[in-house]
Amino acid sequence: MSEHPVPVLSQEDVFNYDAYLFDADGTLWTHDEPIPGAIKFVQELISRNKKVFIITNNSSRSTRRYLQKVTRLGFPVEEKNIISPNTIIIDFCKRNPHFIRKGIYLIGNIGSKEALEEALDVECFGIGHDPMPDAAGEGFPSTITLEKEASCVVVGDDPHFSYLKLIKATNFLADPNCGFFIANEDATLPNDTYILPGTGCFAAALRTAVLPREPVLFGKPGEPMGRYLKNNLELNPEKTIMFGDRLDTDIKFGSVNGFDTCWVRTGTHSVNDVNRAIDGDDKSLVPMFTFSFTDVQ
Numbered sequence: 001m002s003e004h005p006v007p008v009l010s011q012e013d014v015f016n017y018d019a020y021l022f023d024a025d026g027t028l029w030t031h032d033e034p035i036p037g038a039i040k041f042v043q044e045l046i047s048r049n050k051k052v053f054i055i056t057n058n059s060s061r062s063t064r065r066y067l068q069k070v071t072r073l074g075f076p077v078e079e080k081n082i083i084s085p086n087t088i089i090i091d092f093c094k095r096n097p098h099f100i101r102k103g104i105y106l107i108g109n110i111g112s113k114e115a116l117e118e119a120l121d122v123e124c125f126g127i128g129h130d131p132m133p134d135a136a137g138e139g140f141p142s143t144i145t146l147e148k149e150a151s152c153v154v155v156g157d158d159p160h161f162s163y164l165k166l167i168k169a170t171n172f173l174a175d176p177n178c179g180f181f182i183a184n185e186d187a188t189l190p191n192d193t194y195i196l197p198g199t200g201c202f203a204a205a206l207r208t209a210v211l212p213r214e215p216v217l218f219g220k221p222g223e224p225m226g227r228y229l230k231n232n233l234e235l236n237p238e239k240t241i242m243f244g245d246r247l248d249t250d251i252k253f254g255s256v257n258g259f260d261t262c263w264v265r266t267g268t269h270s271v272n273d274v275n276r277a278i279d280g281d282d283k284s285l286v287p288m289f290t291f292s293f294t295d296v297q
């Protein structure tokens with residue numbers, strides 16, 4: 001009996017695809033360490049003229065800056081092969097310019113601001129520390145000032161997320177024409193030493209405040225990212241495979257887009273998580289295969 005809950009992708013079959021999509025942290029690397037065998041596997045794919053893309057939910061830097069990390073780690077990919085929620089937000093806003101007619105209220109960080117402002121002729125405002133007007137911290141402000149106008153609210157990783165930002169975003173979104181965009185709904189961020197709540201926590205707070213409005217989710221497993229890959233990058237789903245360590249983002253993203261899916265055992269989700277998915281109702285969480293890059297001869 002196999003020690004894994006899903007079949008191992010065989011060495012014969014692993015090169016049968018045209019396009020290979022990889023999650024980043026937990027799949028190709030852990031923090032600043034490449035996963036054993038990952039660089040060699042990506043090199044082998046490129047030498048076989050396969051399409052290779054890194055599909056990250058990290059919106060906290062531009063793809064240009066992300067490439068610096070990818071290159072430093074030793075992966076031979078180009079900027080156009082890195083797809084982040086920013087890539088999809090930028091493409092979407094270019095096609096729907098009314099969302100950038102005014103400004104972008106950004107619950108995010110300097111990296112997201114740089115990425116969006118560099119690609120779109122728009123001002124992103126709202127990042128950084130934004131203290132409550134009542135310095136004593138008692139009660140709620142009698143009034144607040146929305147310094148500028150926003151055509152959309154974008155939610156990403158924000159180490160300065162606050163109640164005042166939630167108030168501001170909620171009031172921008174009271175206008176039904178203001179777009180409600182979320183980079184990802186990840187519950188946690190990759191971190192070794194303690195648990196870091198992720199963008200999903202900020203998104204959930206804002207979602208609750210603006211019910212019944214629904215956001216557009218630009219990262220995995222959201223629809224816009226899959227549509228972008230199929231339409232703009234001309235991926236044939238039947239010849240595409242998604243590798244990832246998380247079931248709720250990577251594997252679900254592959255499943256809902258008709259890609260084959262391969263769970264790697266080097267990140268967040270464990271054998272127990274896969275077994276729970278197998279017994280659960282949402283079959284899009286169940287990977288088709290598992291694989292270790294070190295298995296490639």
Ligand SMILES: [Mg+2]
Pocket residue numbers: 023024025026027244245246267268
């Ligand atoms: Mg991951």
